[in-house]
Amino acid sequence: MRRFEYHEPRNLEEVSDLLTTLGNGAFILAGGTDLLVEIRERLRDVKHLVDIKRVPGLSGVDYADETGLRFGAMVTAGQLEAAPGLAARYPNLHGALKVLASIQVRNRATVIGNICRASPSADTIPPLIADGAAIETWRPGGGRVIPLADFFTGPGRSVLTPGEIATAITVPPPAPGSRRAYIKHGRRKAMELATVGVAVSLDTEGGTCTGARIALGAVGPVVLRAPRAEAILVGSRLDAAAVSAAAEQAMQECTPISNVRSSAEYRREMVGVLTRRAVSQAMEVAA
Amino acid sequence: MKKTLLDLTVNGESRSFAVEGHRSLLDALREEGGLTGTKKGCDVGDCGACTVIVNGQPVNACLMLAIEAQGAEITTVEGLQASPDELHPLQEAFMEHGASQCGFCTPGILIMAKCLLDENPLPTDEEIRFGLSGNICRCTGYTKIFDAIRSAGKRMAQQGVEA
Ligand code: FES
Numbered sequence: 001m002r003r004f005e006y007h008e009p010r011n012l013e014e015v016s017d018l019l020t021t022l023g024n025g026a027f028i029l030a031g032g033t034d035l036l037v038e039i040r041e042r043l044r045d046v047k048h049l050v051d052i053k054r055v056p057g058l059s060g061v062d063y064a065d066e067t068g069l070r071f072g073a074m075v076t077a078g079q080l081e082a083a084p085g086l087a088a089r090y091p092n093l094h095g096a097l098k099v100l101a102s103i104q105v106r107n108r109a110t111v112i113g114n115i116c117r118a119s120p121s122a123d124t125i126p127p128l129i130a131d132g133a134a135i136e137t138w139r140p141g142g143g144r145v146i147p148l149a150d151f152f153t154g155p156g157r158s159v160l161t162p163g164e165i166a167t168a169i170t171v172p173p174p175a176p177g178s179r180r181a182y183i184k185h186g187r188r189k190a191m192e193l194a195t196v197g198v199a200v201s202l203d204t205e206g207g208t209c210t211g212a213r214i215a216l217g218a219v220g221p222v223v224l225r226a227p228r229a230e231a232i233l234v235g236s237r238l239d240a241a242a243v244s245a246a247a248e249q250a251m252q253e254c255t256p257i258s259n260v261r262s263s264a265e266y267r268r269e270m271v272g273v274l275t276r277r278a279v280s281q282a283m284e285v286a287a
Numbered sequence: 288m289k290k291t292l293l294d295l296t297v298n299g300e301s302r303s304f305a306v307e308g309h310r311s312l313l314d315a316l317r318e319e320g321g322l323t324g325t326k327k328g329c330d331v332g333d334c335g336a337c338t339v340i341v342n343g344q345p346v347n348a349c350l351m352l353a354i355e356a357q358g359a360e361i362t363t364v365e366g367l368q369a370s371p372d373e374l375h376p377l378q379e380a381f382m383e384h385g386a387s388q389c390g391f392c393t394p395g396i397l398i399m400a401k402c403l404l405d406e407n408p409l410p411t412d413e414e415i416r417f418g419l420s421g422n423i424c425r426c427t428g429y430t431k432i433f434d435a436i437r438s439a440g441k442r443m444a445q446q447g448v449e450a
Pocket residue numbers: 326327328329330331332333334335336337338347348349350
């Protein structure tokens with residue numbers, strides 16, 4: 001492995017200080033499952049690793065009925081996957097965690113690392129955006145709470161400023177009658193990056209859709225919402241005609257590219273298929 | 288470059304290695320530790336050949352820095368058997384069923400299968416598949432591996448082996 005210097009700060013202030021002083025070659029090490037690969041494959045020029053494992057307060061997973069789910073920056077995908085009640089309350093997020101890489105990787109990879117890596121194909125981002133998650137940060141002089149939908153500015157880029165640290169994710173509690181699903185599409189079932197990922201989060205009352213959020217992964221520079229498709233669903237009975245119209249609309253709202261995993265045309269087509277499928281799967285699983 | 292003294296427990300024994308900050312746990316186990324049972328297939332987290340148990344959880348040793356394992360308890364494939372002349376039921380079953388060809392994936396699969404059977408000695412095929420989805424075997428086609436895991440599981444369930 002290429003050489004770098006390893007740092008082990010004890011609190012957020014020290015982390016932030018190190019990141020600012022060491023500059024461009026310094027990166028936060030949480031799970032390391034992406035970063036260590038990027039170092040080995042020389043995709044990123046890393047001179048300093050700032051390990052945040054000794055920083056207190058970053059490892060909890062909590063749920064409260066009023067405030068919803070909250071988990072810290074050191075929470076691994078495996079830990080969150082196993083959190084009691086997660087599968088029932090957030091089946092879309094749980095589904096995304098279950099298909100993220102392998103058990104071994106999930107035992108190291110942190111969810112916030114998956115998010116901060118800002119890949120448009122990251123599995124955890126679509127369900128969290130569909131569920132209205134927000135990210136909490138720390139920086140000298142006061143942190144911020146940023147809606148996850150506004151967090152990304154491009155592939156690998158986010159609104160985090162130098163020295164700012166993502167510390168936790170919060171996800172509002174599911175409303176009664178909420179229905180959710182995430183569908184990942186790839187060439188194989190395991191150890192795969194999503195070719196397309198679609199998450200839906202629907203609110204229903206007496207069979208009528210009162211709120212809809214659709215998040216599309218791997219079909220744009222960032223994970224996208226499909227607001228016009230959502231508008232078609234809201235007020236409908238989620239009948240076949242409404243769902244088909246929304247799926248068609250979602251196809252128009254995405255901006256896929258062609259790459260080694262798939263062509264843009266195929267991705268767009270799959271957005272339609274998966275949006276339809278995700279809505280029907282969500283309606284089968286009562287949240 | 289500066290070396291850090293790493294104290295850890297490997298297969299029940301206290302060990303200390305001096306490692307540089309950029310050294311992977313996999314390299315440290317194989318080179319400083321002399322434990323070459325754990326294999327380096329891809330070195331980027333894709334193949335599972337380097338799977339070891341760290342503080343009770345299976346992880347890819349190639350995706351972890353040695354220094355991150357400070358104070359940890361580690362089990363490698365060398366630690367599976369209870370004593371030099373008593374193999375783990377999984378090891379017996381892999382031999383009986385011929386579940387290994389070139390053998391490169393075998394240590395990682397044994398470790399992963401142990402983690403699976405410890406929780407669930409009688410897994411369904413779907414559960415075995417899910418458990419092994421991070422372990423790639425390019426030789427066997429997995430049939431014999433599944434046979435071996437099922438039969439070891441049965442044996443462990445009968446004997447109540449706390450592996
Ligand atoms: S060598 Fe670690 S996963 Fe392949």
